[in-house]
Amino acid sequence: xxxxxxxxxxxxxxxxxxxxxxxxxxxxxxxxxxxxxxxxxxxxxxxxxxxxxxxxxxxxxxxxxxxxxxxxxxxxxxxxxxxxxxxxxxxxxxxxxxxxxxxxxxxxxxxxxxxxxxxxxxxxxxxxxxxxxxxxxxxxxxxxxxxxxxxxxxxxxxxxxxxxxxxxxxxxxxxxxxxxxxxxxxxxxxxxxxxxxxxxxxxxxxxxxxxxxxxxxxxxxxxxxxxxxxxxxxxxxxxxxxxxxxxxxxxxxxxxxxxxxxxxxxxxxxxxxxxxxxxxxxxxxxxxxxxxxxxxxxxxxxxxxxxxxxxxxxxxxxxxxxxxxxxxxxxxxxxxxxxxxxxxxxxxxxxxxxxxxxxxxxxxxxxxxxxxxxxxxxxxxxxxxxxxxxxxxxxxxxxxxxxxxxxxxxxxxxxxxxxxxxxxxxxxxxxxxxxxxxxxxxxxxxxxxxxxxxxxxxxxxxxxxxxxxxxxxxxxxxxxx
Numbered sequence: 001x002x003x004x005x006x007x008x009x010x011x012x013x014x015x016x017x018x019x020x021x022x023x024x025x026x027x028x029x030x031x032x033x034x035x036x037x038x039x040x041x042x043x044x045x046x047x048x049x050x051x052x053x054x055x056x057x058x059x060x061x062x063x064x065x066x067x068x069x070x071x072x073x074x075x076x077x078x079x080x081x082x083x084x085x086x087x088x089x090x091x092x093x094x095x096x097x098x099x100x101x102x103x104x105x106x107x108x109x110x111x112x113x114x115x116x117x118x119x120x121x122x123x124x125x126x127x128x129x130x131x132x133x134x135x136x137x138x139x140x141x142x143x144x145x146x147x148x149x150x151x152x153x154x155x156x157x158x159x160x161x162x163x164x165x166x167x168x169x170x171x172x173x174x175x176x177x178x179x180x181x182x183x184x185x186x187x188x189x190x191x192x193x194x195x196x197x198x199x200x201x202x203x204x205x206x207x208x209x210x211x212x213x214x215x216x217x218x219x220x221x222x223x224x225x226x227x228x229x230x231x232x233x234x235x236x237x238x239x240x241x242x243x244x245x246x247x248x249x250x251x252x253x254x255x256x257x258x259x260x261x262x263x264x265x266x267x268x269x270x271x272x273x274x275x276x277x278x279x280x281x282x283x284x285x286x287x288x289x290x291x292x293x294x295x296x297x298x299x300x301x302x303x304x305x306x307x308x309x310x311x312x313x314x315x316x317x318x319x320x321x322x323x324x325x326x327x328x329x330x331x332x333x334x335x336x337x338x339x340x341x342x343x344x345x346x347x348x349x350x351x352x353x354x355x356x357x358x359x360x361x362x363x364x365x366x367x368x369x370x371x372x373x374x375x376x377x378x379x380x381x382x383x384x385x386x387x388x389x390x391x392x393x394x395x396x397x398x399x400x401x402x403x404x405x406x407x408x409x410x411x412x413x414x415x416x417x418x419x420x421x422x423x424x425x426x427x428x429x430x431x432x433x434x435x436x437x438x439x440x441x442x443x444x445x446x447x448x449x450x451x452x453x454x455x456x457x458x459x460x461x462x463x464x465x466x467x468x469x470x471x472x473x474x475x476x477x478x479x480x481x
Contacts, residue, residue, distance in 0.1 A: 056084070060084070060087070060089070063084065064090065067094075068091070071085050072085065072131070085131070086131055088129070088131075090131075091129075091131045091133070091134045095133070095134055095137075098137075099161065100456060104256060104453055108456070109133055109458060110122040110123045110128070111123075112253065112278075112453070112454060112457055113458065113463060114459070114463060115459065115462075115463030116278065116279075116464075117277065117278075118278040119277075120394075132458075133458045136458030137458045140456060140457070140458065140461065141202060141461070142158050142159045142202060143202060143205050143243075143460070144157065144158075144195060144203070144204045145157070145163075145204075145205045145455060146188070146204060147163070147207040147247070147445070147447045148169050148170055148206065148207050148209045148247065149207075149247070149267075150169065150209045150247075150264075150266035150267040150268065150292075150407075151169065151267030151268075151293060152166050152167065152168060152169055153166060153167045153169045153170065153191075154166050155167070155195065156448070158451070158452050158456060162448075163445055163448050169209065170183065170187040180225075180229045181229055181233055184233040188204075188233060188234060188237060192237075199234075199239050200239070200240065201240075202239075203240055203242065203460075203461070203465055204241075204242055204243070205242075205243045205451045205454065205455050206234075206243070206244040206245075207245060207246070207247045207250050207447045207448065207451050208245065208246045208247060209247050209266070210246050210248050210264065210271055210273060210286070211223075211226070213271065213286040213288055214282070214286075215282040215285070227244055230242070230244050231466065231471050235468040235471060240468075241467050242465065243454065243460075243465050243466070245454065246280060247264065247406075247447045248262040248264055248271070248273040248275060249262075249280065249450070250447040250450030250454070251404060251440075251441075252275050252278075253453050253454065254441045254442050254446045254447070254449045254450035255441045257402055258277055258278050259277055259278075260399065260400065260401075260402035260403065260404055261273065261275070261381065261388070262403075262406055263377070263403060263405050263410065264406045264407050265292060265407035265408070265409040266292045266293065266407055267292050267293050267294055268292045268294055269290050269291065270288070270289040270292055270364070270377060271287070271288050272287035272380045272384045273286050274286070274384055274388050274400060276393055276394065276399055281388070284384070284387050284388055284393070285387050287383055288380075289364075289374055289375060291363065291364055291367055291370075291374060291377070292409070293407065293409040295363070295370060295372070296325075296360055296361070296363065296364075296409050297314065297317055297321055299363055300321050300325065300360045304317065304320075304353075304356065307356070309351065309352075316345050316349070320343060320353060321360060321409075323343045324341055324343050324357050325353075325357050325358070325360045325412055326357060326361060327358065327361035327362070327412050327413070327414035327417075328361075328414065328418070329421060331358070331362055331365075331366075334358050338354075339354055339355060340352060340353070341357060361414070364376065364415070365377055365418070365422065376422075378419055378422035378423055379426070381419065382423055382426045384400075385400050385401075385423075385427065385431060386427075386431070388400035401434045401435045401436065402436055402438065403419065403423075403437045403438065404438045404441070405419075405437065405438065405439055406440055406446045407440070407444070407446075408443075410439070411440050411443055415439070416437040416438065416439040417437070420435060420437040423435050
């Protein structure tokens with residue numbers, strides 16, 4: 001070990017003069033209170049022998065170069081090494097060099113590690129040992145993530161950077177006349193076969209599409225029945241542990257929030273979901289607008305036919321919607337502009353659109369243009385905010401002022417800015433102060449990435465999963481998530 005550290009010491013010494021302050025773990029200010037505290041504690045602990053002459057910041061650089069495994073081994077050398085190796089800044093550095101973004105790791109470990117019910121106030125950074133968190137995250141088993149979706153399902157390993165594949169959602173999978181348990185079993189078996197995984201080897205995280213929106217006893221019973229069917233089906237398939245969370249909550253987690261309003265532009269309709277501390281506030285009211293991705297695609301198809309633009313399939317129309325359409329910040333002003341643009345769906349199929357590009361997204365705000373009698377998206381969100389304000393669920397009125405967009409069609413450029421502008425114009429000044437609309441944080445896969453965030457937690461197995469034995473004990477009680 002000493003010879004290894006001597007080699008690293010020589011390397012660090014040669015590079016220390018050219019190292020920038022931003023590369024150092026310690027505070028760039030050598031006289032900071034924290035550095036003086038470290039030096040005092042270092043002096044008071046037992047000696048490191050011949051390494052006593054090495055400045056602490058150089059020792060920290062040595063540990064960074066050694067890496068997490070060798071650094072952890074040094075804890076057994078003496079108290080001084082144990083003290084240095086346990087420094088949170090060292091392990092934060094190691095976590096920052098993980099494939100996942102540090103912001104997401106920090107959010108999940110400070111806000112989500114306790115599981116449900118989520119803490120109203122996040123765990124303070126100085127209360128955590130990031131060395132233990134790093135070790136626990138390394139040992140977390142990979143999970144199979146199945147995002148149920150409203151139009152199609154996305155599935156893949158939690159260790160992957162994106163979903164591996166797509167299929168029909170379990171709500172529409174197979175024979176829809178069959179009982180839900182048999183449909184679910186067929187659906188989960190098909191996904192596991194495609195992933196080439198045995199169901200008895202890995203935990204499964206399921207994102208449940210939001211349905212049965214009301215706060216009535218019937219709706220609550222239907223939601224419980226769907227969750228019970230998912231748990232019982234997976235446990236009958238010998239899955240060791242299951243975590244089932246609704247899609248809107250996972251999309252909120254992906255945006256690194258635990259409270260806010262999620263606007264999910266789904267396949268058939270758009271839902272406006274208030275969420276406080278990770279829990280859907282059904283008693284406040286989930287607003288539903290009968291306008292979704294399918295309606296947007298159909299509207300663009302009709303416009304193309306009216307303008308004699310020939311196409312061979314609905315896939316072509318959907319591709320054009322995803323690549324050419326946007327939402328105008330000022331619809332009337334946009335009508336006077338030249339908005340013509342072209343896109344190649346295939347190597348020999350070029351299409352040119354003009355006003356159809358922004359008229360398609362406009363039906364979210366003016367449904368009557370598409371012949372739909374419904375409130376606009378901005379009106380539904382404003383109504384939800386008004387209900388949240390009147391409910392007075394917490395002393396902090398800011399929780400509902402963050403709006404997170406989710407769903408494929410929510411990725412239309414300009415939608416977040418337009419919705420934010422409309423809300424500022426629609427709500428009274430005291431309510432609209434501080435409103436922020438966040439675009440889908442991970443594009444079309446927000447809920448999948450929210451599930452990935454949960455399944456990578458250091459406390460995933462203990463705080464978020466339910467085993468078959470635990471499920472039997474909870475079967476007669478309401479599952480809170």
